[in-house]
Amino acid sequence: MERKIRVLVAKPGLDGHDRGAKVIARALRDAGMEVIYTGLRQTPEQIVSAAIQEDVDVVALSILSGAHNHLFPRVVELLKERGADDVLVFGGGVIPEEDIPFLKSKGIAEIFGPGTPTSKTIEFIRANVKRPLH
Amino acid sequence: MTDFEKLEQEFKAWQAKVEKANEKYPERKKQFVTGSNAPVDRVYTPLDQKDFDYSSQLGLPGEFPYTRGVQPTMYRGRLWTMRQYAGFGTAEESNTRYKYLLEQGQTGLSVAFDLPTQIGYDSDHPLSEGEVGKVGVAIDSLADMEVLFDGIPLDKVSTSMTINAPAAVLLAMYVAVAEKQGVSAQALSGTIQNDILKEYIARGTYIFPPAPSMRLITNIFEYCSKQVPNWNTISISGYHIREAGATAVQEVAFTIADGIAYVEAAIKAGLDVDEFAPRLSFFFNAHNDLFEEVAKFRAARRVWAHIMRDRFGAKNPKSWMLRFHTQTGGSTLTAQQPDNNIIRVTLQALAAVLGGTQSLHTNSRDEALALPTEQAVRIALRTQQIIAYESGVAETVDPLAGSYYVESLTDRIETEVLQYIKRIDDLGGAVKAIEQGYIQQEIQDSAYAWQMDVENGERVIVGLNKFQVKENPPQGLLRVDPAVGERQKQKLAALKAGRDQKAVDSALASLRNAASSSDNLMPPILEAVRGYATLGEICSVLREEFGEYRPNVMF
Numbered sequence A: 001m002e003r004k005i006r007v008l009v010a011k012p013g014l015d016g017h018d019r020g021a022k023v024i025a026r027a028l029r030d031a032g033m034e035v036i037y038t039g040l041r042q043t044p045e046q047i048v049s050a051a052i053q054e055d056v057d058v059v060a061l062s063i064l065s066g067a068h069n070h071l072f073p074r075v076v077e078l079l080k081e082r083g084a085d086d087v088l089v090f091g092g093g094v095i096p097e098e099d100i101p102f103l104k105s106k107g108i109a110e111i112f113g114p115g116t117p118t119s120k121t122i123e124f125i126r127a128n129v130k131r132p133l134h
Numbered sequence B: 001m002t003d004f005e006k007l008e009q010e011f012k013a014w015q016a017k018v019e020k021a022n023e024k025y026p027e028r029k030k031q032f033v034t035g036s037n038a039p040v041d042r043v044y045t046p047l048d049q050k051d052f053d054y055s056s057q058l059g060l061p062g063e064f065p066y067t068r069g070v071q072p073t074m075y076r077g078r079l080w081t082m083r084q085y086a087g088f089g090t091a092e093e094s095n096t097r098y099k100y101l102l103e104q105g106q107t108g109l110s111v112a113f114d115l116p117t118q119i120g121y122d123s124d125h126p127l128s129e130g131e132v133g134k135v136g137v138a139i140d141s142l143a144d145m146e147v148l149f150d151g152i153p154l155d156k157v158s159t160s161m162t163i164n165a166p167a168a169v170l171l172a173m174y175v176a177v178a179e180k181q182g183v184s185a186q187a188l189s190g191t192i193q194n195d196i197l198k199e200y201i202a203r204g205t206y207i208f209p210p211a212p213s214m215r216l217i218t219n220i221f222e223y224c225s226k227q228v229p230n231w232n233t234i235s236i237s238g239y240h241i242r243e244a245g246a247t248a249v250q251e252v253a254f255t256i257a258d259g260i261a262y263v264e265a266a267i268k269a270g271l272d273v274d275e276f277a278p279r280l281s282f283f284f285n286a287h288n289d290l291f292e293e294v295a296k297f298r299a300a301r302r303v304w305a306h307i308m309r310d311r312f313g314a315k316n317p318k319s320w321m322l323r324f325h326t327q328t329g330g331s332t333l334t335a336q337q338p339d340n341n342i343i344r345v346t347l348q349a350l351a352a353v354l355g356g357t358q359s360l361h362t363n364s365r366d367e368a369l370a371l372p373t374e375q376a377v378r379i380a381l382r383t384q385q386i387i388a389y390e391s392g393v394a395e396t397v398d399p400l401a402g403s404y405y406v407e408s409l410t411d412r413i414e415t416e417v418l419q420y421i422k423r424i425d426d427l428g429g430a431v432k433a434i435e436q437g438y439i440q441q442e443i444q445d446s447a448y449a450w451q452m453d454v455e456n457g458e459r460v461i462v463g464l465n466k467f468q469v470k471e472n473p474p475q476g477l478l479r480v481d482p483a484v485g486e487r488q489k490q491k492l493a494a495l496k497a498g499r500d501q502k503a504v505d506s507a508l509a510s511l512r513n514a515a516s517s518s519d520n521l522m523p524p525i526l527e528a529v530r531g532y533a534t535l536g537e538i539c540s541v542l543r544e545e546f547g548e549y550r551p552n553v554m555f
Helices: A019-030 A044-053 A068-081 A097-105 A118-128 B003-024 B091-103 B142-148 B167-181 B196-203 B210-227 B239-243 B248-268 B273-279 B290-311 B340-354 B374-389 B404-426 B430-435 B438-455 B484-498 B501-516 B522-530 B535-546
Strands: A006-010 A034-037 A058-063 A088-093 B109-111 B159-161 B190-192 B234-237 B280-286 B324-328 B359-361
Touching (some): A006 A019, A019 A034, A019 A058, A044 A058, A044 A068, A058 A068, A068 A088, A068 A097, A088 A118, A118 B438, B091 B109, B091 B374, B142 B484, B159 B167, B167 B190, B167 B210, B167 B535, B190 B234, B196 B210, B196 B234, B196 B239, B196 B248, B196 B430, B210 B234, B210 B248, B210 B430, B210 B522, B210 B535, B234 B239, B239 B248, B239 B280, B248 B280, B248 B430, B248 B438, B273 B280, B280 B290, B280 B340, B290 B324, B290 B340, B290 B404, B324 B340, B340 B359, B340 B374, B501 B522, B501 B535, B522 B535
Parallel strands (some): A006 A034, A006 A058, A058 A088, B109 B159, B159 B190, B234 B280
16 A cells, blocks of 8 residues: 655745645645644754654745745755655745746756645645655 | 615515526526625625614714724825835845835835844844845844935834834834934834734744743833834734735734733733823735725724723723724735736725725735836836825725625624634633634634635636636846845944944843843843944844744644
8 A cells, every 4th residue: 555645844944924835734634645844944954854854755845035046955955965865855935937947957846836726736746756655 | 664674575575586586597606705705695785784873883084983094084184105115135225215115206114124134133144044135125233224224314204114023123223323313213203013923923033932022012112102202113913914814804803812912911011001002003904805805994993992992991092093004915916917916906905095094005016926126116106196196085084984785894894803802812812822823723724715715716816717828937027136145244244343342242231131130121222233233143132031932833
């Protein structure tokens, strides 16, 4: 039997807008995933520690402050350093389209902008999760 | 037969007729609801207002319970203050934007600070990396504040500052800049947001735990009542609560519950209610459901007037008046077909004006994508000006009063708000309700329900889940110069090298002593600010003395 996908929903940076993060967290849980939400103001180091400690398959980053180019790549780098580069990392928030190629080149699998239905995020996770579920 | 009985008969007959026709030509939906999911009837009549009592429910403008507005002549006397929230990058860049806005006919300033400033970190703090100047202007010390207001006479403009946990520090900096301009604190007018409870609930820029936070707030109330008498010492905010997903009723209910907590804290600290209550102000959101939003503002005024007079025994009518700023709803904007946002903002601004707002910020069409460009901000400001000068809605007071629908909505919102307040009182007040996560959970439930309604198409968002088009990526968005962080760090290093370090150390030591006593913290903060102690240094002392807030995370 397939095990449940484990997801860490994380808020890097200092912004306090977590309506989106919480809605996503709940939607993923309702879709049968195991979800942990970090709360606000997490450093990339804290996020990666939590991801490893919780043994997650997916890290979903949410940011609205504009610091994504600085913080998202750092999360991927640290996961790699700690041998967890099979964790799927993607992001969402207010992120200009022109930043997306840069973020993807740094290993962020996808960026979901405002207005993305939660169903799309759920499908994306199911289709792209890298670690084996059996 | 009374008039009501006659109407009731007519109504029943009419309804039977309509229901019959409905079988053949059904209405668009089985159930119509407001933007906040409250049921909407087919039509409203005097039957919905059978117990209506004009004097007690509405009263005249400028009279208790202020349902119709806090001023007798409202916008016939003076239009609302047009106040666009702005700030980004360095103090120099923001100063340029403020001067531009004032030239365009804006009538008050509203300062947006970057996140490190809002959380009490200097630009060189490790957590500030990547955040400096992004969502607002970076302020590290009085030196930045002097640049921010350079050439702007502080006795002539009123300034609103969106600052909460470190509000005392930024207020002190504003007072110190005024001193340098030769303007006395007595002549200053403006607002600090200073509303920590909604930070715990919805906005997230808290620093200290509730008890010392409430102390800082009451210290400001006390200080300003004597030294800065025309200052709005708090802007009790529903805006962010609504943005986090609350309904219109929840927005008003949780905001007023927070207001009650502040009044109780100040009274407990020994202040007389009429000494500080006239300077309390509010901040609400305006979403798309025009009538519900108008009713919300009217209900909020009525509820607050009763609470202040009947619950707290305030005697000064100014203590009973709920004065508020409005901002249009950021979360209602779409990244898709962003020009449509201009229309949304127009509807929302209209609701705010019909609801009797004292000041207004209209969002720019590009704000679902980035900070607004100058051109987008100008359209947003023009939207207010067209409503003010061309629409005619400002020519008479509270023009929707007496509408069967609007009065029914106003009554319903009032009733439901009072039920929430009762529930929060039963939990031990707003602080306890927040600590238990009750308020946050209520909001999250509404946010999730909204998202599901949008996803299953029950709520139509034009351009998002209906009437979509294929679009090219938007062009010409505002980008904050990534070098801001470095520049700000250099300025900070130069400041620290050039100031009288002994004076700074001694001012910070006095602040530490005051923090561990029960003295008012405003005078030592002002002293530290005058000597160019940085925001981060001041907040660091307070962090050591007070500790930091650790939220209960849930979803």
